[in-house]
Amino acid sequence: MADLKEKKGSLKQFEPAAFIGKEFGNITLMSMIGKGAMGAVFIGFQKSLKRKVAVKLFPKALPESTTMKLRFRDEAETVAVLNHPNIIPVYDMGETEDLLYIIMQLIEGEDLRAFIHRHQLHPVPSKRVVPLKTGLTLMLPILDALRFAHNDGVIHRDIKPANVIIDTKQNRPFLADFGIASTQHSENDTTDTILGTPLYIAPEQAWGHHVDNRADIYSAGLVLYELAAGKLPLSKKTLAEVIRLKMYSPELLFSCSPSAANPQIDKTLEDIILRAIEPEVDKRYQNCTIFIDELTAYLNDNFTGVSS
Secondary structure, three states: OOOOOOOOOOOOOOOHHHHOOOEEOOEEEEEEEEEOOOOEEEEEEEOOOOEEEEEEEEEOOOOOHHHHHHHHHHHHHHHHOOOOOOEOOEEEEEEOOOEEEEEEEOOOEEEHHHHHHHHHOOOOHHHOOOOHHHHHHHHHHHHHHHHHHHHOOOEOOOOOHHHEEEEOOOOEEEEOOOOOOEOOOOOOOOOOOOOOOOOOOOHHHHOOOOOOHHHHHHHHHHHHHHHHHOOOOEOOOOHHHHHHHHHHOHHHOEOOOHHHHOOOOOHHHHHHHHHHOOOOHHHOOOOHHHHHHHHHHHHHHHOOOOOO
């Protein structure tokens, strides 16, 4: 097993490529899918069941290792009880002397961020936005997965395109990464701490306030906005400016309306998007069921072959 030998708190020794070919019990790491500041995800082969799996690794040699260990455990335990066709299942979790790991179902495809970006690069300008029917149809299962999680008392708190994985063979989206999810019994849930990806978090989340299901609805609304418009028409360029606006002047966050960003967005769809991203919590969709019902009705009224 590759190990971490430098002093605690240093990430220089964590080189994900060094883990390829290493074994975790009966799982051999084959290749790396991606990496971030806190760890990496690999494709592994589970010899006992002769199947590929996804393996998420985090080094313990982090200044925040105690908190990370709690979140890691919470993620595995939370997802293990969320049995939903659009939430990536967790098979197992564990730790070595140096690492924490979670073993999950491998979804072979691309995340929604890459899916949107791939359309943006299309050589034909009119095809640089995901077709509305495609994008809105992808959103419904994700909203249903969120509804299921919320009904079980789980708030995701990091809804964004990169955390939606699309199985390209089945055209089936999966909600991923419950690493900072909040539950009724979560030990890592704190106030006055900003958790989530700043661009997609709700205003109350940017303030570090306690959040409920409606923060996820705001984030999902931004994902819907991005899918329908092709990109978020932000009025500021830097992340610091975006967060400042989100906290103090959320009505100025966007440079134009959804329909101005993409003329194919009519008033009905625009109203759905704007209600989902309403800065005032009490004016937002109060639960995913209402959001789903209105989006389903819109799809049924405007496109054929859409089921609820």
